[in-house]
Amino acid sequence: MATMxxxxxxxxxxxxxxxxxxxxxxxIQVVAFFLVMAGLVWxxxxxxxxxxxxxxxxxxxxxxxxxxxxxxQRLIEYSNDSTHRRAAYVGILNTLLxxxxxxxxxxxxxxxxxxLRLSKNWIVGRLMTVYVEGFRNIPLLLWIIVIFAIMTxxxxxxxxxxxxxxxxxxxxxxxxxxxxxxIYIPNLVFTRSLGGNEVDAETGAAIASASFxxxxxxxxxxxxxxxxxxYIGRRATATQERTGVRPPGxxxxxxxxxxxxxxxxxxxxxxxLDYPQLQGxxxxxxxxxxxxxxxLWFALSLYTGAFIAEIVRAGILSxxxxxxxxxxxxxxxxxxxxxxxxxxxxxxxxIPPLISQFLNLTKNSSLALAVGYMxxxxxxxxxxxxxxxxxLEGMLLLGGFYLLTSLIISLFMNIYNNSVALKER
Amino acid sequence: MKxxxxxxxxxxxxxxxxxxxxxxxxxxxERGVLNCGVTTGLTGFAAPNAEGEWEGFDVAVCRxxxxxxxxxxxxxxxxxxTGQTRFTALASGEIDLLARNTTWTFSRDVDLAFExxxxxxxxxxxxxxxxxxxxxxxxxxxxxxxxxxxxTTTELNLxxxxxxxxxxxxxxxxxxxxxxxxxxxxxxCDVYTTDASGLAATxxxxxxPSAHVxxxxxxxxxxxxxxxxxxxxxxxxxxxxxxxxxxxxEELGVTSANVGEIGASTENPEIRRxxxxxxxxxxxxxxxxxxxxxxxxxxxxxxxxxxxNIGESTPIGLARGLNAQWTxxxxxxxxxxx
Numbered sequence: 001m002a003t004m005x006x007x008x009x010x011x012x013x014x015x016x017x018x019x020x021x022x023x024x025x026x027x028i029q030v031v032a033f034f035l036v037m038a039g040l041v042w043x044x045x046x047x048x049x050x051x052x053x054x055x056x057x058x059x060x061x062x063x064x065x066x067x068x069x070x071x072x073q074r075l076i077e078y079s080n081d082s083t084h085r086r087a088a089y090v091g092i093l094n095t096l097l098x099x100x101x102x103x104x105x106x107x108x109x110x111x112x113x114x115x116l117r118l119s120k121n122w123i124v125g126r127l128m129t130v131y132v133e134g135f136r137n138i139p140l141l142l143w144i145i146v147i148f149a150i151m152t153x154x155x156x157x158x159x160x161x162x163x164x165x166x167x168x169x170x171x172x173x174x175x176x177x178x179x180x181x182x183i184y185i186p187n188l189v190f191t192r193s194l195g196g197n198e199v200d201a202e203t204g205a206a207i208a209s210a211s212f213x214x215x216x217x218x219x220x221x222x223x224x225x226x227x228x229x230x231y232i233g234r235r236a237t238a239t240q241e242r243t244g245v246r247p248p249g250x251x252x253x254x255x256x257x258x259x260x261x262x263x264x265x266x267x268x269x270x271x272x273l274d275y276p277q278l279q280g281x282x283x284x285x286x287x288x289x290x291x292x293x294x295x296l297w298f299a300l301s302l303y304t305g306a307f308i309a310e311i312v313r314a315g316i317l318s319x320x321x322x323x324x325x326x327x328x329x330x331x332x333x334x335x336x337x338x339x340x341x342x343x344x345x346x347x348x349x350x351i352p353p354l355i356s357q358f359l360n361l362t363k364n365s366s367l368a369l370a371v372g373y374m375x376x377x378x379x380x381x382x383x384x385x386x387x388x389x390x391x392l393e394g395m396l397l398l399g400g401f402y403l404l405t406s407l408i409i410s411l412f413m414n415i416y417n418n419s420v421a422l423k424e425r
Numbered sequence: 426m427k428x429x430x431x432x433x434x435x436x437x438x439x440x441x442x443x444x445x446x447x448x449x450x451x452x453x454x455e456r457g458v459l460n461c462g463v464t465t466g467l468t469g470f471a472a473p474n475a476e477g478e479w480e481g482f483d484v485a486v487c488r489x490x491x492x493x494x495x496x497x498x499x500x501x502x503x504x505x506x507t508g509q510t511r512f513t514a515l516a517s518g519e520i521d522l523l524a525r526n527t528t529w530t531f532s533r534d535v536d537l538a539f540e541x542x543x544x545x546x547x548x549x550x551x552x553x554x555x556x557x558x559x560x561x562x563x564x565x566x567x568x569x570x571x572x573x574x575x576x577t578t579t580e581l582n583l584x585x586x587x588x589x590x591x592x593x594x595x596x597x598x599x600x601x602x603x604x605x606x607x608x609x610x611x612x613x614c615d616v617y618t619t620d621a622s623g624l625a626a627t628x629x630x631x632x633x634p635s636a637h638v639x640x641x642x643x644x645x646x647x648x649x650x651x652x653x654x655x656x657x658x659x660x661x662x663x664x665x666x667x668x669x670x671x672x673x674x675e676e677l678g679v680t681s682a683n684v685g686e687i688g689a690s691t692e693n694p695e696i697r698r699x700x701x702x703x704x705x706x707x708x709x710x711x712x713x714x715x716x717x718x719x720x721x722x723x724x725x726x727x728x729x730x731x732x733x734n735i736g737e738s739t740p741i742g743l744a745r746g747l748n749a750q751w752t753x754x755x756x757x758x759x760x761x762x763x
Contacts, residue, residue: 056538068581070596080584157612159558180613181570181595280568281558281615282595291613372598378575383598386509386576389537391516 051392060397062388063088069383071374073290084384091379092401098296098375099362099405105301106361107354110308117313128309135306141367143303148295148371155180158282170276177276177283182290184276184283190214191270214269221265225258232257292373296365304361311353315346347420355413359406366402376401449521449653449660450711453494458502461487462520465505465601469626469735470526479503482734483524486545486651486668489720490522493667493712498723507600508576512537515654522664524651526620528578538655542665545650545727547747547756549643550582551621553628556638558615563642567592572605572614574598579619582645602627620647622735622743629740663710670717673699673759674726676750681725684718699762706762727757 017027051058063085070080075093078086117128135143156168158179170177177184187210191197194213232253240246276286319342327337368375369382376398385394453459463471463483471481479487484503492498504520515523516538526548527533529541552571554560563586573580575598587594597614599605606627609617617624621643628634651668653661674680677696679687688700697703700721701714710716724730731748735741749755 068584070584070587070594072596072598080581080588152608152611152613159612180611181597281566282568282570284568369600372575372600374598378598382509383575383580386512387532387581389512389516389532391513 047392056389056392058393059390060393062384062390062393065388067384068387071379073293073374084380084388087384088376088380088397091374091376091381094373094379095362095365095368095375095377096405098293098300098365098368098373101297102300102304102361102365103358105297106304106308106357109301109305110357111312113305113309114312115316117309118316132306132309135303136310140299140303140364141370143299144295144367144370147298148291151182151291151294152180157181158278161278161283175273175275177278177286179283180291181282182288182292182294184286184288186273186275187285187287189272189274191272193269217269218262218265221261222258225261228257229254290373292368292371295371296368296373300361300364304357304364307357307360308354311350311357312346315348315350316342318349319345344420348422351413351417351420355410355417358409358413362405362409363402449657450494450663453521457495458500459487459491459495459522460502460504460520461490462504462506462511462514462523462525463487464525465507465603467526467602467623467626468630469739469741470623471503471524480734482546482730483526483651485724485730485734486524486671487522489671489724490664490667492723493670493716493720494663496719498719508574509600511576512539515539515652518654521660522651522653526623526649527652528620528647529650529652530578533652539652540655540658540661541650541652542661543650543668544648544756545668546622546648548620548622548647548649550579550618550645550647551624551643552616552618552640553609553624553637554616554640555612556636560638560640563640563644564590564592566594566616568594569615570595570597570613571616571618572597572599572608573618574602574605575600577619578645578647583618586644606630620649622649625743626735626741629742634740659711663712666710667717667720669759670699670720670762671724671727671730672750672757673762674717674721675728675757676752676759679721679726681722681729684721688715688718695762 017023048058064083066080067082067084067087068080069087071078071087071090073094074090075097076086076090078090113128113131116124117132119125119128155178158177158181160167161169161177161179168179175186189210193209193211194217197209232250236247236250274285276283276288279285323341323345324337327341332340365375366377366381369378372378380394380401381398385391388394461484463479463481466472467481469481471479471483474480479501484501487501487503488498491501504514506514506520506523506525511523511525511527512533514520523539524545526546528548529544533539534541552563552566554566560566566587571583571594573583573596580596580598583594583596597608599608602619602623605617605619608614610631617627619627621639624639628637628639631637651664653664673695674684677693677699679696679699684700687696688702691697694703698706700718701707701716705714707714707716725733728750731743731745732738735743737744745753745755747756749757751758
């Protein structure tokens, strides 16, 4: 029978914290932690002392007081009697609107320019090079101001549209007015709106209007149509794989699944177009795309699109030529090669830098200030701060908003990235 | 770690703000230069001339304070500020004095923690429209597009005026007067609204001023004056009494031409006290005896400043109106120098 004897227990000595590699890293981490915390405390304390020295307290109550100023572009109900909080929401929605529009157009522009830059056609290739280098190498702010100035200085004033021999006229069948205050386009309105219609006192006819519920219903029906269309397509593919024959008329069925329900909803709601009309000083009716929105949207799209073009080009070039050759050897058409072989592989290279570009675009939208676009930087971070004197609070909220928005965009793009990333089995 | 960097930035911002709350006089004297906030350019009030020298009605206040404190009216560093940046610039200590046709309001005085040292121009908000629009009253402006400078009281007055008259408008927010001018002349807005004095000054720079009319309605009270930070009363007193000295000088008949000899020759004790030949008012302010004399010699009395920059003999052509001395039926009334 063997007996086990424990080695004699060594006492723990304080010097082991420094000289014993088992403990040293923990010691360093604890010390570093305390230093960081001490630094934090010092900084916060500094803020508190200096704020009180400047006679300012730290208070978010200003958000609930009356804003008192008007905002031209508002996606939600807002008047100067609303609160600063409401003004901030209006600004946030305006920021999100221009970021959303910008991301979409920048991606479309970028993909087209990126693919065309690889074109074998010399002129097309060089033209895209000029576009990319021109927009990439000139500051965004300049482009915003240039587009804004062109719109303001060279387009006709609304009053030029007036009279028998007007100097300017509306385009596209009298439906779109391009003025130096922006572009007026027809608006979709409903005579049987879900939000209820006001009734004309004289004729008793309903005045067409649009409510959020109408638009939500329309969007929901269209989205559902796309799902249905996808289902029809998958079923057709399954049939084709089983029997070797693709069922006839799939394309029309897919198109019908999207279009028919939307048309039914439009008819049921009594959809009609509200055309812009010259009234008083300005056009009224329709949708007013202000110069500030157009300048910001275009400049952001063109500028970011140039970067995306390079990312797309790099992604396509990263797919080895052997893939194209192998695909040709299998007898695939060039368009299939691009869609089924090259792009799916290129996506893995394209998506991660694309996320950064979307984040950049969103944050760059704060340059709105230069053309008076009322984004969150101009409402909460501009007028509200200025009228209430709450710089610290306002800037904290603003920073928090941009941080949160960027993180959410990253999150969704990362989810998408994971879905296209190489699946290792 | 990210968080600590973030807070660090805030703290650094606040540090700058806190460091500059007291002892402005000593700082200015040590620096040898007065940092004075003005507009980014409003002819007659503050704008660089052809030689690049700042001149104007508000600039004169800066120069007078510099002359009183530093003995040199040119020892001024002019910091152009927009409606949005002016208060931050003053609160952070970037400027010592803000003379930028700024309206004295309760919340700016109390809540923003500034000290208005007086009123150098009694103004009111007006509207300017192109003559060809055929508008004769601000009440006909329903539906108009209006250019406004953001971060100003005019922005709030405008909202109130249109709301109380049950009219709608489309605001076009802009940052500076120059930008507003460009937008207005391009016809991107029908109306430009700001203080009536600012409208007159802007119109004077147009190619054809007569093609534009300032509508008769004055929709607000806009007492414009220079201001300093709360909490440094000595510095506030210097700015206040320099302005009062300019106003009193006009009332007492002291001009930049006679200020050199009138102090010695006059029998009027108030003039003697003002110019430091009698009493020790300068010492009470922490300055030398002839502080006021230097200020008046440098820029002239209030009347001279008014006539030279914005008065009827200039292209801007503003009448004294409310800004006449109380003895002439105006509102200017300097407290006694005693």
